[in-house]
């Protein structure tokens with residue numbers, strides 16, 4: 001069994017580490033939030049007082065942080081991973097971040113003698129809890145193969161994507177499609193209600209018809225239909241509107257750099273921006289439905 005260092009124990013890192021502990025690994029966790037550390041401690045993660053303390057003696061380090069700036073700050077500098085881990089330690093970043101930040105960490109890790117892979121995930125908090133995430137992994141093939149061994153208890157699918165940053169490229173494109181699907185699901189759900197359809201009847205139809213999507217089956221934004229929906233819990237976050245806005249922004253930035261028109265994606269980003277401007281950035285992204293049903297005026 002391995003010694004695993006884990007930096008970032010939020011909505012995803014929390015349940016992911018629970019599955020690593022269940023698989024028999026020793027997990028040493030660090031998070032800036034005392035609440036996140038305490039919650040992880042309740043499922044067997046040993047709290048570390050610093051990044052340096054977490055990575056000491058680790059076979060592998062995972063990071064699960066909000067954005068590229070967080071990942072850079074955790075990897076770089078005197079208190080960071082590269083300055084404090086042993087070079088034999090495999091480094092895996094599972095955050096969803098911009099390609100420039102991922103490339104910068106790849107370059108710095110290689111220069112310091114480490115093996116590093118970008119390994120973002122799909123499947124949401126429910127997939128993290130069930131241990132059924134999809135991992136998409138970019139990097140040198142030997143490091144990707146070794147990373148896959150550690151990832152197994154958290155995943156249903158492990159898919160090598162190619163060289164450095166290709167995992168992030170796959171994730172960015174996937175999430176562009178996810179959030180467009182979430183927006184279209186929100187519009188369909190509200191219109192179905194206004195046309196007098198029972199919410200469960202409409203969901204039962206759409207989920208076996210051509211309107212189906214992961215967003216519909218997992219995040220349906222109407223309370224009392226899908227057990228994993230944040231709508232059941234007043235939109236307490238499983239994936240915040242802030243992070244959704246970040247992800248679709250990553251797609252738009254990548255599209256600009258490749259001269260790709262994303263007319264629908266840009267429109268959906270404006271919806272998330274309105275949620276944030278309306279003070280709801282920390283709520284679940286599926287609250288986008290409130291812009292369709294009019295319960296949030298912005």
Ligand code: NAD
Pocket residue numbers: 007008009010011012013030031032033036064065066067070073074094095096097121122123124125238239240243247
């Ligand atoms: P989150 O905000 O719930 O958790 C992030 C954690 O990182 C927080 O606990 C925060 O305190 C901690 N953190 C921030 N800076 C830190 C630092 N310098 N040192 C230590 N800890 C630090 O976010 P999340 O929903 O768990 O998402 C994490 C990443 O996974 C994001 O990139 C997100 O886009 C991606 N992701 C999220 C989901 C989802 O459904 N929530 C699904 C797939 C991928």
